Amino acid sequence: MTMKLVVFGASGRIGTELVCQAVAAGHTVTAVVREGSTLQVPLPELRLVAARAGVSGGLVEVVTADVLDPTSIAPVLAGHDAVLSALGPRPKGPSDVLTSSARSTLQAMEDSGVRRYVVVSVAGIHTGNDGPVTKYVVKPLIQRLLRESFADARGMEELIGASPLDWTIVCPPRLTNGSAKGTFRSSTEGTVRGGFTITRADVATYMLNAIDDAALVRRTAVISN
Numbered sequence: 661m662t663m664k665l666v667v668f669g670a671s672g673r674i675g676t677e678l679v680c681q682a683v684a685a686g687h688t689v690t691a692v693v694r695e696g697s698t699l700q701v702p703l704p705e706l707r708l709v710a711a712r713a714g715v716s717g718g719l720v721e722v723v724t725a726d727v728l729d730p731t732s733i734a735p736v737l738a739g740h741d742a743v744l745s746a747l748g749p750r751p752k753g754p755s756d757v758l759t760s761s762a763r764s765t766l767q768a769m770e771d772s773g774v775r776r777y778v779v780v781s782v783a784g785i786h787t788g789n790d791g792p793v794t795k796y797v798v799k800p801l802i803q804r805l806l807r808e809s810f811a812d813a814r815g816m817e818e819l820i821g822a823s824p825l826d827w828t829i830v831c832p833p834r835l836t837n838g839s840a841k842g843t844f845r846s847s848t849e850g851t852v853r854g855g856f857t858i859t860r861a862d863v864a865t866y867m868l869n870a871i872d873d874a875a876l877v878r879r880t881a882v883i884s885n
Contacts, residue, residue: 662686669746671697677864688719727761734768742776749809759815775826782813783831783882788850829880832858846883855884
């Protein structure tokens with residue numbers, strides 16, 4: 661079934677994968693970018709992606725909007741089937757971009773009547789199923805180094821988790837580039853033991869597949885290759 665999707669963070673690397681894969685699957689995509697940003701893949705190339713996949717549809721519209729302003733994005737969301745957020749935390753320094761964007765998006769979704777929300781977070785803030793080295797050495801070190809961005813991710817997850825909308829939070833570990841491997845391990849009950857990396861392409865695939873997976877509604881999934 662083809663859908664009308666909104667992708668936030670469409671100019672980023674996961675966002676680029678989401679747009680390309682959604683177009684190849686025949687979905688109609690509204691790619692939202694911030695002021696001064698553009699898609700990494702030009703629109704003519706995206707049309708070729710759809711043509712090579714042999715699908716009809718696969719249309720893309722690029723919209724510049726402020727994701728932190730619900731009145732700016734609510735009209736963009738209206739009439740769509742799902743919202744996907746590929747926004748990432750800032751690598752250094754205090755930031756609340758994830759929490760603030762989630763707050764704005766949830767409000768805009770309620771205002772526009774869109775219920776399905778799939779958002780990427782981080783696996784590092786979750787525990788359970790970890791081996792002793794990861795639990796007592798690796799994660800404490802990472803959590804200290806990335807304490808500001810992890811705090812932002814936690815705030816986002818708490819905010820979304822309290823929402824009555826049909827959300828799914830997708831938590832990958834360290835992200836890598838390259839082609840999709842096409843295999844996933846996932847857990848909605850904790851972390852994935854030994855799951856240290858995943859390609860950005862596979863994260864995008866998982867997020868797109870999650871849209872119509874009823875078992876993932878109002879669940880947090882930690883994923884890895």
